[in-house]
Amino acid sequence: MTTKVEVQNLVKVFGKKERQAMELVRKGHSKNDILEKTGATVGVNQASFKVNQGEIFVIMGLSGSGKSTLVRLLNRLIEPTEGHILIDGEDISDMDKEALRRVRREKISMVFQNFGLFPHRTILENTEYGLEVQGVAKEERQKKAEIALENAGLLPYKDQYPNQLSGGMQQRVGLARALANDPEILLMDESFSALDPLIRRDMQDELLQMQETMNKTIIFITHDLNESLRIGDRIAIMKDGEVVQIGTGEDILTNPANEYVERFVEDVDRSKVLTAENIMMRPQFLREGKSGPRVALQRMRAEGLSSMLVINDQQILKGYVTDKEILEAVQNGKTDFEGILHTDIPKVSKGTLVNELYDVIQDSQTPVAVVDKNDKLEGIIIRSLIIGALAKDREEESIDVR
Amino acid sequence: MYASILDNIPRLPVSQWMTNFINWLTQNLSWLFGSIREGGSWIMDGLSDFLAIIPPVLFIIILVALAFYASGKKWGLPTFSLVGLLYIYNQGLWEPLMYTLSLVIVASLLSIIIGVPLGIWMAKSKFANIVLSPALDFMQTMPAFVYLIPAVAFFGIGMVPGVLSAVIFALPPTVRFTNLGIRQVPEEMVEASESFGSTSSQKLFKVELPLAKSTIMAGINQTVLLALSMVVIASMIGAPGLGENVISALQRAAIGPGFVSGFALVILAIILDRILQGFNKN
Numbered sequence: 001m002t003t004k005v006e007v008q009n010l011v012k013v014f015g016k017k018e019r020q021a022m023e024l025v026r027k028g029h030s031k032n033d034i035l036e037k038t039g040a041t042v043g044v045n046q047a048s049f050k051v052n053q054g055e056i057f058v059i060m061g062l063s064g065s066g067k068s069t070l071v072r073l074l075n076r077l078i079e080p081t082e083g084h085i086l087i088d089g090e091d092i093s094d095m096d097k098e099a100l101r102r103v104r105r106e107k108i109s110m111v112f113q114n115f116g117l118f119p120h121r122t123i124l125e126n127t128e129y130g131l132e133v134q135g136v137a138k139e140e141r142q143k144k145a146e147i148a149l150e151n152a153g154l155l156p157y158k159d160q161y162p163n164q165l166s167g168g169m170q171q172r173v174g175l176a177r178a179l180a181n182d183p184e185i186l187l188m189d190e191s192f193s194a195l196d197p198l199i200r201r202d203m204q205d206e207l208l209q210m211q212e213t214m215n216k217t218i219i220f221i222t223h224d225l226n227e228s229l230r231i232g233d234r235i236a237i238m239k240d241g242e243v244v245q246i247g248t249g250e251d252i253l254t255n256p257a258n259e260y261v262e263r264f265v266e267d268v269d270r271s272k273v274l275t276a277e278n279i280m281m282r283p284q285f286l287r288e289g290k291s292g293p294r295v296a297l298q299r300m301r302a303e304g305l306s307s308m309l310v311i312n313d314q315q316i317l318k319g320y321v322t323d324k325e326i327l328e329a330v331q332n333g334k335t336d337f338e339g340i341l342h343t344d345i346p347k348v349s350k351g352t353l354v355n356e357l358y359d360v361i362q363d364s365q366t367p368v369a370v371v372d373k374n375d376k377l378e379g380i381i382i383r384s385l386i387i388g389a390l391a392k393d394r395e396e397e398s399i400d401v402r
Numbered sequence: 403m404y405a406s407i408l409d410n411i412p413r414l415p416v417s418q419w420m421t422n423f424i425n426w427l428t429q430n431l432s433w434l435f436g437s438i439r440e441g442g443s444w445i446m447d448g449l450s451d452f453l454a455i456i457p458p459v460l461f462i463i464i465l466v467a468l469a470f471y472a473s474g475k476k477w478g479l480p481t482f483s484l485v486g487l488l489y490i491y492n493q494g495l496w497e498p499l500m501y502t503l504s505l506v507i508v509a510s511l512l513s514i515i516i517g518v519p520l521g522i523w524m525a526k527s528k529f530a531n532i533v534l535s536p537a538l539d540f541m542q543t544m545p546a547f548v549y550l551i552p553a554v555a556f557f558g559i560g561m562v563p564g565v566l567s568a569v570i571f572a573l574p575p576t577v578r579f580t581n582l583g584i585r586q587v588p589e590e591m592v593e594a595s596e597s598f599g600s601t602s603s604q605k606l607f608k609v610e611l612p613l614a615k616s617t618i619m620a621g622i623n624q625t626v627l628l629a630l631s632m633v634v635i636a637s638m639i640g641a642p643g644l645g646e647n648v649i650s651a652l653q654r655a656a657i658g659p660g661f662v663s664g665f666a667l668v669i670l671a672i673i674l675d676r677i678l679q680g681f682n683k684n
Contacts, residue, residue, distance in 0.1 A: 077593050105599035116594035120612045130598040133608070181598070 004217040005051040005074065005185060010083035012069055012241075015040030018081060031240040043069035045241035046083070056211060056218045058232030060225065062264075066241035067221045071189050074219065075108045076100055087185065105134050109178035113190040115170045117162040123149065123173050124158035130181040148180040149173075151210075168199040175207075179214075188220045192227065198277070204231050225265065229253075237261050276357060277350040279386065280370045280379030285309040288318055292336055293329040296321060307366055309345070309377065310337060317369055317377045319343040347371050350378060357386050424552050435556045442562035450504040450561075458496055462487045469673065472680030479676050486669035495644060495666050502633055502643035502670065505561060509568035509629040514622055517573050521580020521618070522606065531581075538574040546571050546632055550639050564641025568632035572625045579621025583614025619682040626678060630671055644670070 013021045021040035024033070031042045044066045051057040061067045072078040074085055076092060085092040087107060092100065109130065110116075117126050127148055131141035149155045152172045162170055171191060178186055192200045208231055211218065222228055228235045229249040236246045237257075245257035256262035284303060286296050288310050300308055300323050307322045318341065325340040346360050346368045361368050361383050370379040428435070453461075465487060466480045473479040490499050523530045549570055553563035587610050595609040611618075637645030644663050651660035 072593070075597055077596055101599040101601065103599075104597060108597070110594070110597040112590050112594060114590055116590045118591060118594070118609060118613075120615075129595075129608070133598055133600045133604050187597075 001052045001055075003050045004053040004055075004088065005219070006084075006086040006089075007047055007049050007074070008084040008086070010044055010047045010070070010073055010085065011081045012043040012066075012073055012078060013040050013081045014043055022082060031242075042066075042241050043078075044073060044080075047238075047241075047243045049236055049243060049246055051217060051219060053217055054215045055233045056207075056220060056231055058220045058222060058228040058235045059238060060222055060228045060235055061238035062223055065238040067223075067238050068189055069241075070238070071110075071187050071219060071221050074187060075104055075110060077110075105130070105181065107183055108185045108187060109181065109183040110187040110189065111171070111174045111178045111191040113193055115162070115167075115174045115194075117170055117173060117177075119162055122159050122161055123154065123165070126162065126173060127158075127177045127180050129177060134181065145176075145180050148176040151179075152176040167195050168203065171195060171203060172206075184217060186216050186218045188218060190221050190223070193222065193224070200227070201230075202282075207231060237264065275350065275354065276348050276352040276368075276370050276379070276381060279354060280350075280381050281385065283309055283369070283377060283380035285311050285377065286321070286337075288312045288337065293321075293326050293334055293340075296326050296337075297323075297330050300326065309367075309369060309380065310341060311377050315376045317345070317347070317371055317375050320345050320366055342366075345369055347375070348381075349373070354386060357381060361386055424555055427552075428555050431556075438566075439557045439562045442557075442565065443560065446504060446508060446561040446565065449508060450501050453500040453504055454497065458491055462491075465673065469677055469680075472677040474680065474683070479673075479680070483673050486673060490666045490669065493662050493666065495647070495663060498642065498644045498647055498663070499666060499670065501561075501641075502630075502645065502667075505565055505568065505633045505636070505641060505643055506626065506630050506674070509565045509572060509633065510622070510626045512565070512569045513573045513576055513625045513629065516569070517576030517621075517625065518580050518618065520573075521577045521621075522584060522611075524577065524581040525584035534577065538577060541570055542574045546635050547638070550636065554639050559640035561641055563639055564633060564636030567636055567639075568629045571632040572628035575621045575624035575628065576618070577621075579624070580614065580618045583617030583621075584610050586617065587613045616682055619678070623675065623678045623682065626674055627671060630667070630674065634667060 011022065011025055013025070015021065015038070017038040017040050021034050021038045021042065024037060025042060025045060029037075031045060034040060034042050047066075047070060049057075059067045059070060069078060073080045074092075076085075076095075080093050083093065087103065090103075092103060095103065118129070121129070124142065124145055128141040128145035131144055136144075146155060146158065149158055152175065154169065154172055154176060157165060157169070157173075162173065165173065171194075174191070192203045195203060204227065207218075220231060232249060234246060234248055235252055236243050237252065237260075238244065239260050245252060245261050247255075252261060253265060256265055284299070284305060286299070286308050289312070291299075296308060300306070305323070307320050309320050310318045312318055320342050321337055321340055322342070329337075329340055345366055346364050348357060348360060348368055348370055349372065350370055352360075352370075357368065361381070367383075368381045369377060370381060371377055456464075462484065466484050469483040470477075470480040490496060520530075520534060524534050546567070549567040550563070553567045557563040557566065591609055591613060592605065595605045600608065633641060633643060634645035634648060637643060637649045644667050647663035648660060648667070651657075651663065
């Protein structure tokens with residue numbers, strides 16, 4: 001594994017008595033101590049870490065922990081007071097303006113918490129901004145921007161303005177814009193925090209999916225432990241400007257480095273009672289009347305499923321079909337699901353607790369459908385999801401007991 | 403009058419200083435002022451001659467169409483403009499109107515050309531902010547009449563000193579609103595622009611100015627109206643136009659003619675203001 005980004009002893013002091021504060025930082029005084037003595041605020045206190053090529057590195061901390069300052073030091077939106085930032089071994093911290101601009105144009109892109117889209121530019125114009133400032137010819141940059149939007153599924157919206165799009169879509173544009181000039185490093189500052197929970201999970205999934213093919217180095221800032229555990233290859237936890245622990249999610253959950261991390265981990269989990277909504281997946285389904293046994297067979301083969309849900313035009317759940325019977329139906333030349341549609345599928349609502357789900361799924365041969373009060377399909381839960389969630393629950397209980 | 407200990411301080415010759423300073427400028431920079439006057443008169447005469455050769459009917463049609471477009475295709479403003487301009491023509495004030503209009507146009511354009519860059523500079527530089535803020539306060543609070551005196555000393559009487567004193571009086575809002583508009587651009591927009599490696603000028607022209615546009619336009623609107631009010635005052639030093647009629651009415655205590663010209667000025671002000679606001683909204 002090659003190191004892509006290396007941060008050495010990075011310090012940022014805000015305020016007038018910078019030099020005095022720096023001396024105290026070197027002597028190892030705490031943030032509060034320095035604030036009291038000099039009136040200067042230590043944003044980041046001697047942070048050091050390495051990020052590997054192709055890794056998703058999460059920096060997590062509560063508000064005021066310095067994580068947003070830290071990420072802005074990496075592309076020098078904020079000037080570091082002291083320390084070094086090496087990207088591919090090149091020191092960013094002492095570059096002149098011209099060289100820094102080159103790095104920003106070619107190597108690092110950033111995605112912002114409130115999307116940072118320019119309201120006076122269309123989606124396409126927003127997406128091509130990075131290429132535009134590089135002086136790429138109009139035709140070429142539009143083509144590249146359109147590819148980036150296509151990948152995000154947003155091409156139909158290219159002539160709209162940001163305020164015409166929902167939050168989730170706006171952040172997809174923010175991500176497409178950051179990817180349009182093909183950077184090597186992606187800085188994401190609380191990029192999904194402004195989105196509502198279900199959309200946030202979709203975005204996390206999309207990011208992970210994209211990462212499989214892109215293999216970028218991603219530095220992701222968040223205050224949400226569950227988000228960190230979900231997407232992070234490694235996690236750094238910050239407190240008062242200091243990096244207090246770096247490790248995989250597993251490391252951090254099993255061996256919290258100090259009381260702060262331990263409390264962090266506990267607090268977040270206790271507050272979270274898992275329901276069906278938290279663990280459900282986007283369902284694979286067939287539409288009654290539109291797809292017949294042949295389509296069903298094709299899709300089940302492609303996606304490796306042994307059964308699939310069937311819904312009607314209003315998204316109302318009608319039942320499920322199994323692969324064996326579908327195969328027979330195809331061989332018999334049937335064109336609809338009549339006679340092979342099973343309706344004995346267990347249904348739960350979004351608010352059902354995971355513990356209750358366990359009992360439901362134990363007796364069932366099929367996945368459990370999550371529906372609303374009109375039987376409209378909202379998600380699906382398979383056995384492994386519940387077991388995963390319960391296992392995590394148990395683990396946490398044992399931490400609590402200890 | 404009672405004697406005070408303060409009387410022991412001799413009176414400072416501020417008046418003498420200012421006189422000497424202005425005289426010194428007049429003598430040493432006469433070549434500069436001369437060429438400004440020459441060039442200025444040439445532009446002013448050209449513009450007012452051009453406006454004067456447009457047939458009034460055509461001019462009214464153009465302005466009404468502009469009003470119609472600016473007000474979002476509603477009929478209120480165009481109707482007002484039509485009636486107002488017909489009134490001005492009817493009262494025999496068409497020629498003074500053209501003079502006033504050309505003074506306002508030139509003074510406003512100059513204010514924008516000077517004011518917007520100054521505003522940008524103020525937003526970007528602490529130094530500029532410290533230096534320009536009190537200068538703008540001075541320009542706005544010094545009674546407008548006071549500018550007329552050195553203006554006459556430098557440029558004689560006529561359109562050019564009128565325009566220049568109007569510029570001094572009308573400049574501050576454009577500078578202030580430009581400064582404000584750029585400072586109000588959300589931090590995240592600026593960061594987004596910088597994070598993609600924009601140069602300072604790319605950041606300015608692609609992000610900051612477009613986002614500050616409506617604030618800057620509000621400042622320009624103010625500038626135009628202030629220029630109009632100053633153009634009237636500048637008639638005291640021989641700037642032609644509607645103000646001339648007002649001043650002469652004042653000197654003869656002629657109530658009727660005074661109001662006739664006064665109404666014309668109000669009509670012009672309302673038309674200019676609403677059209678500018680309309681374009682800002684669109």
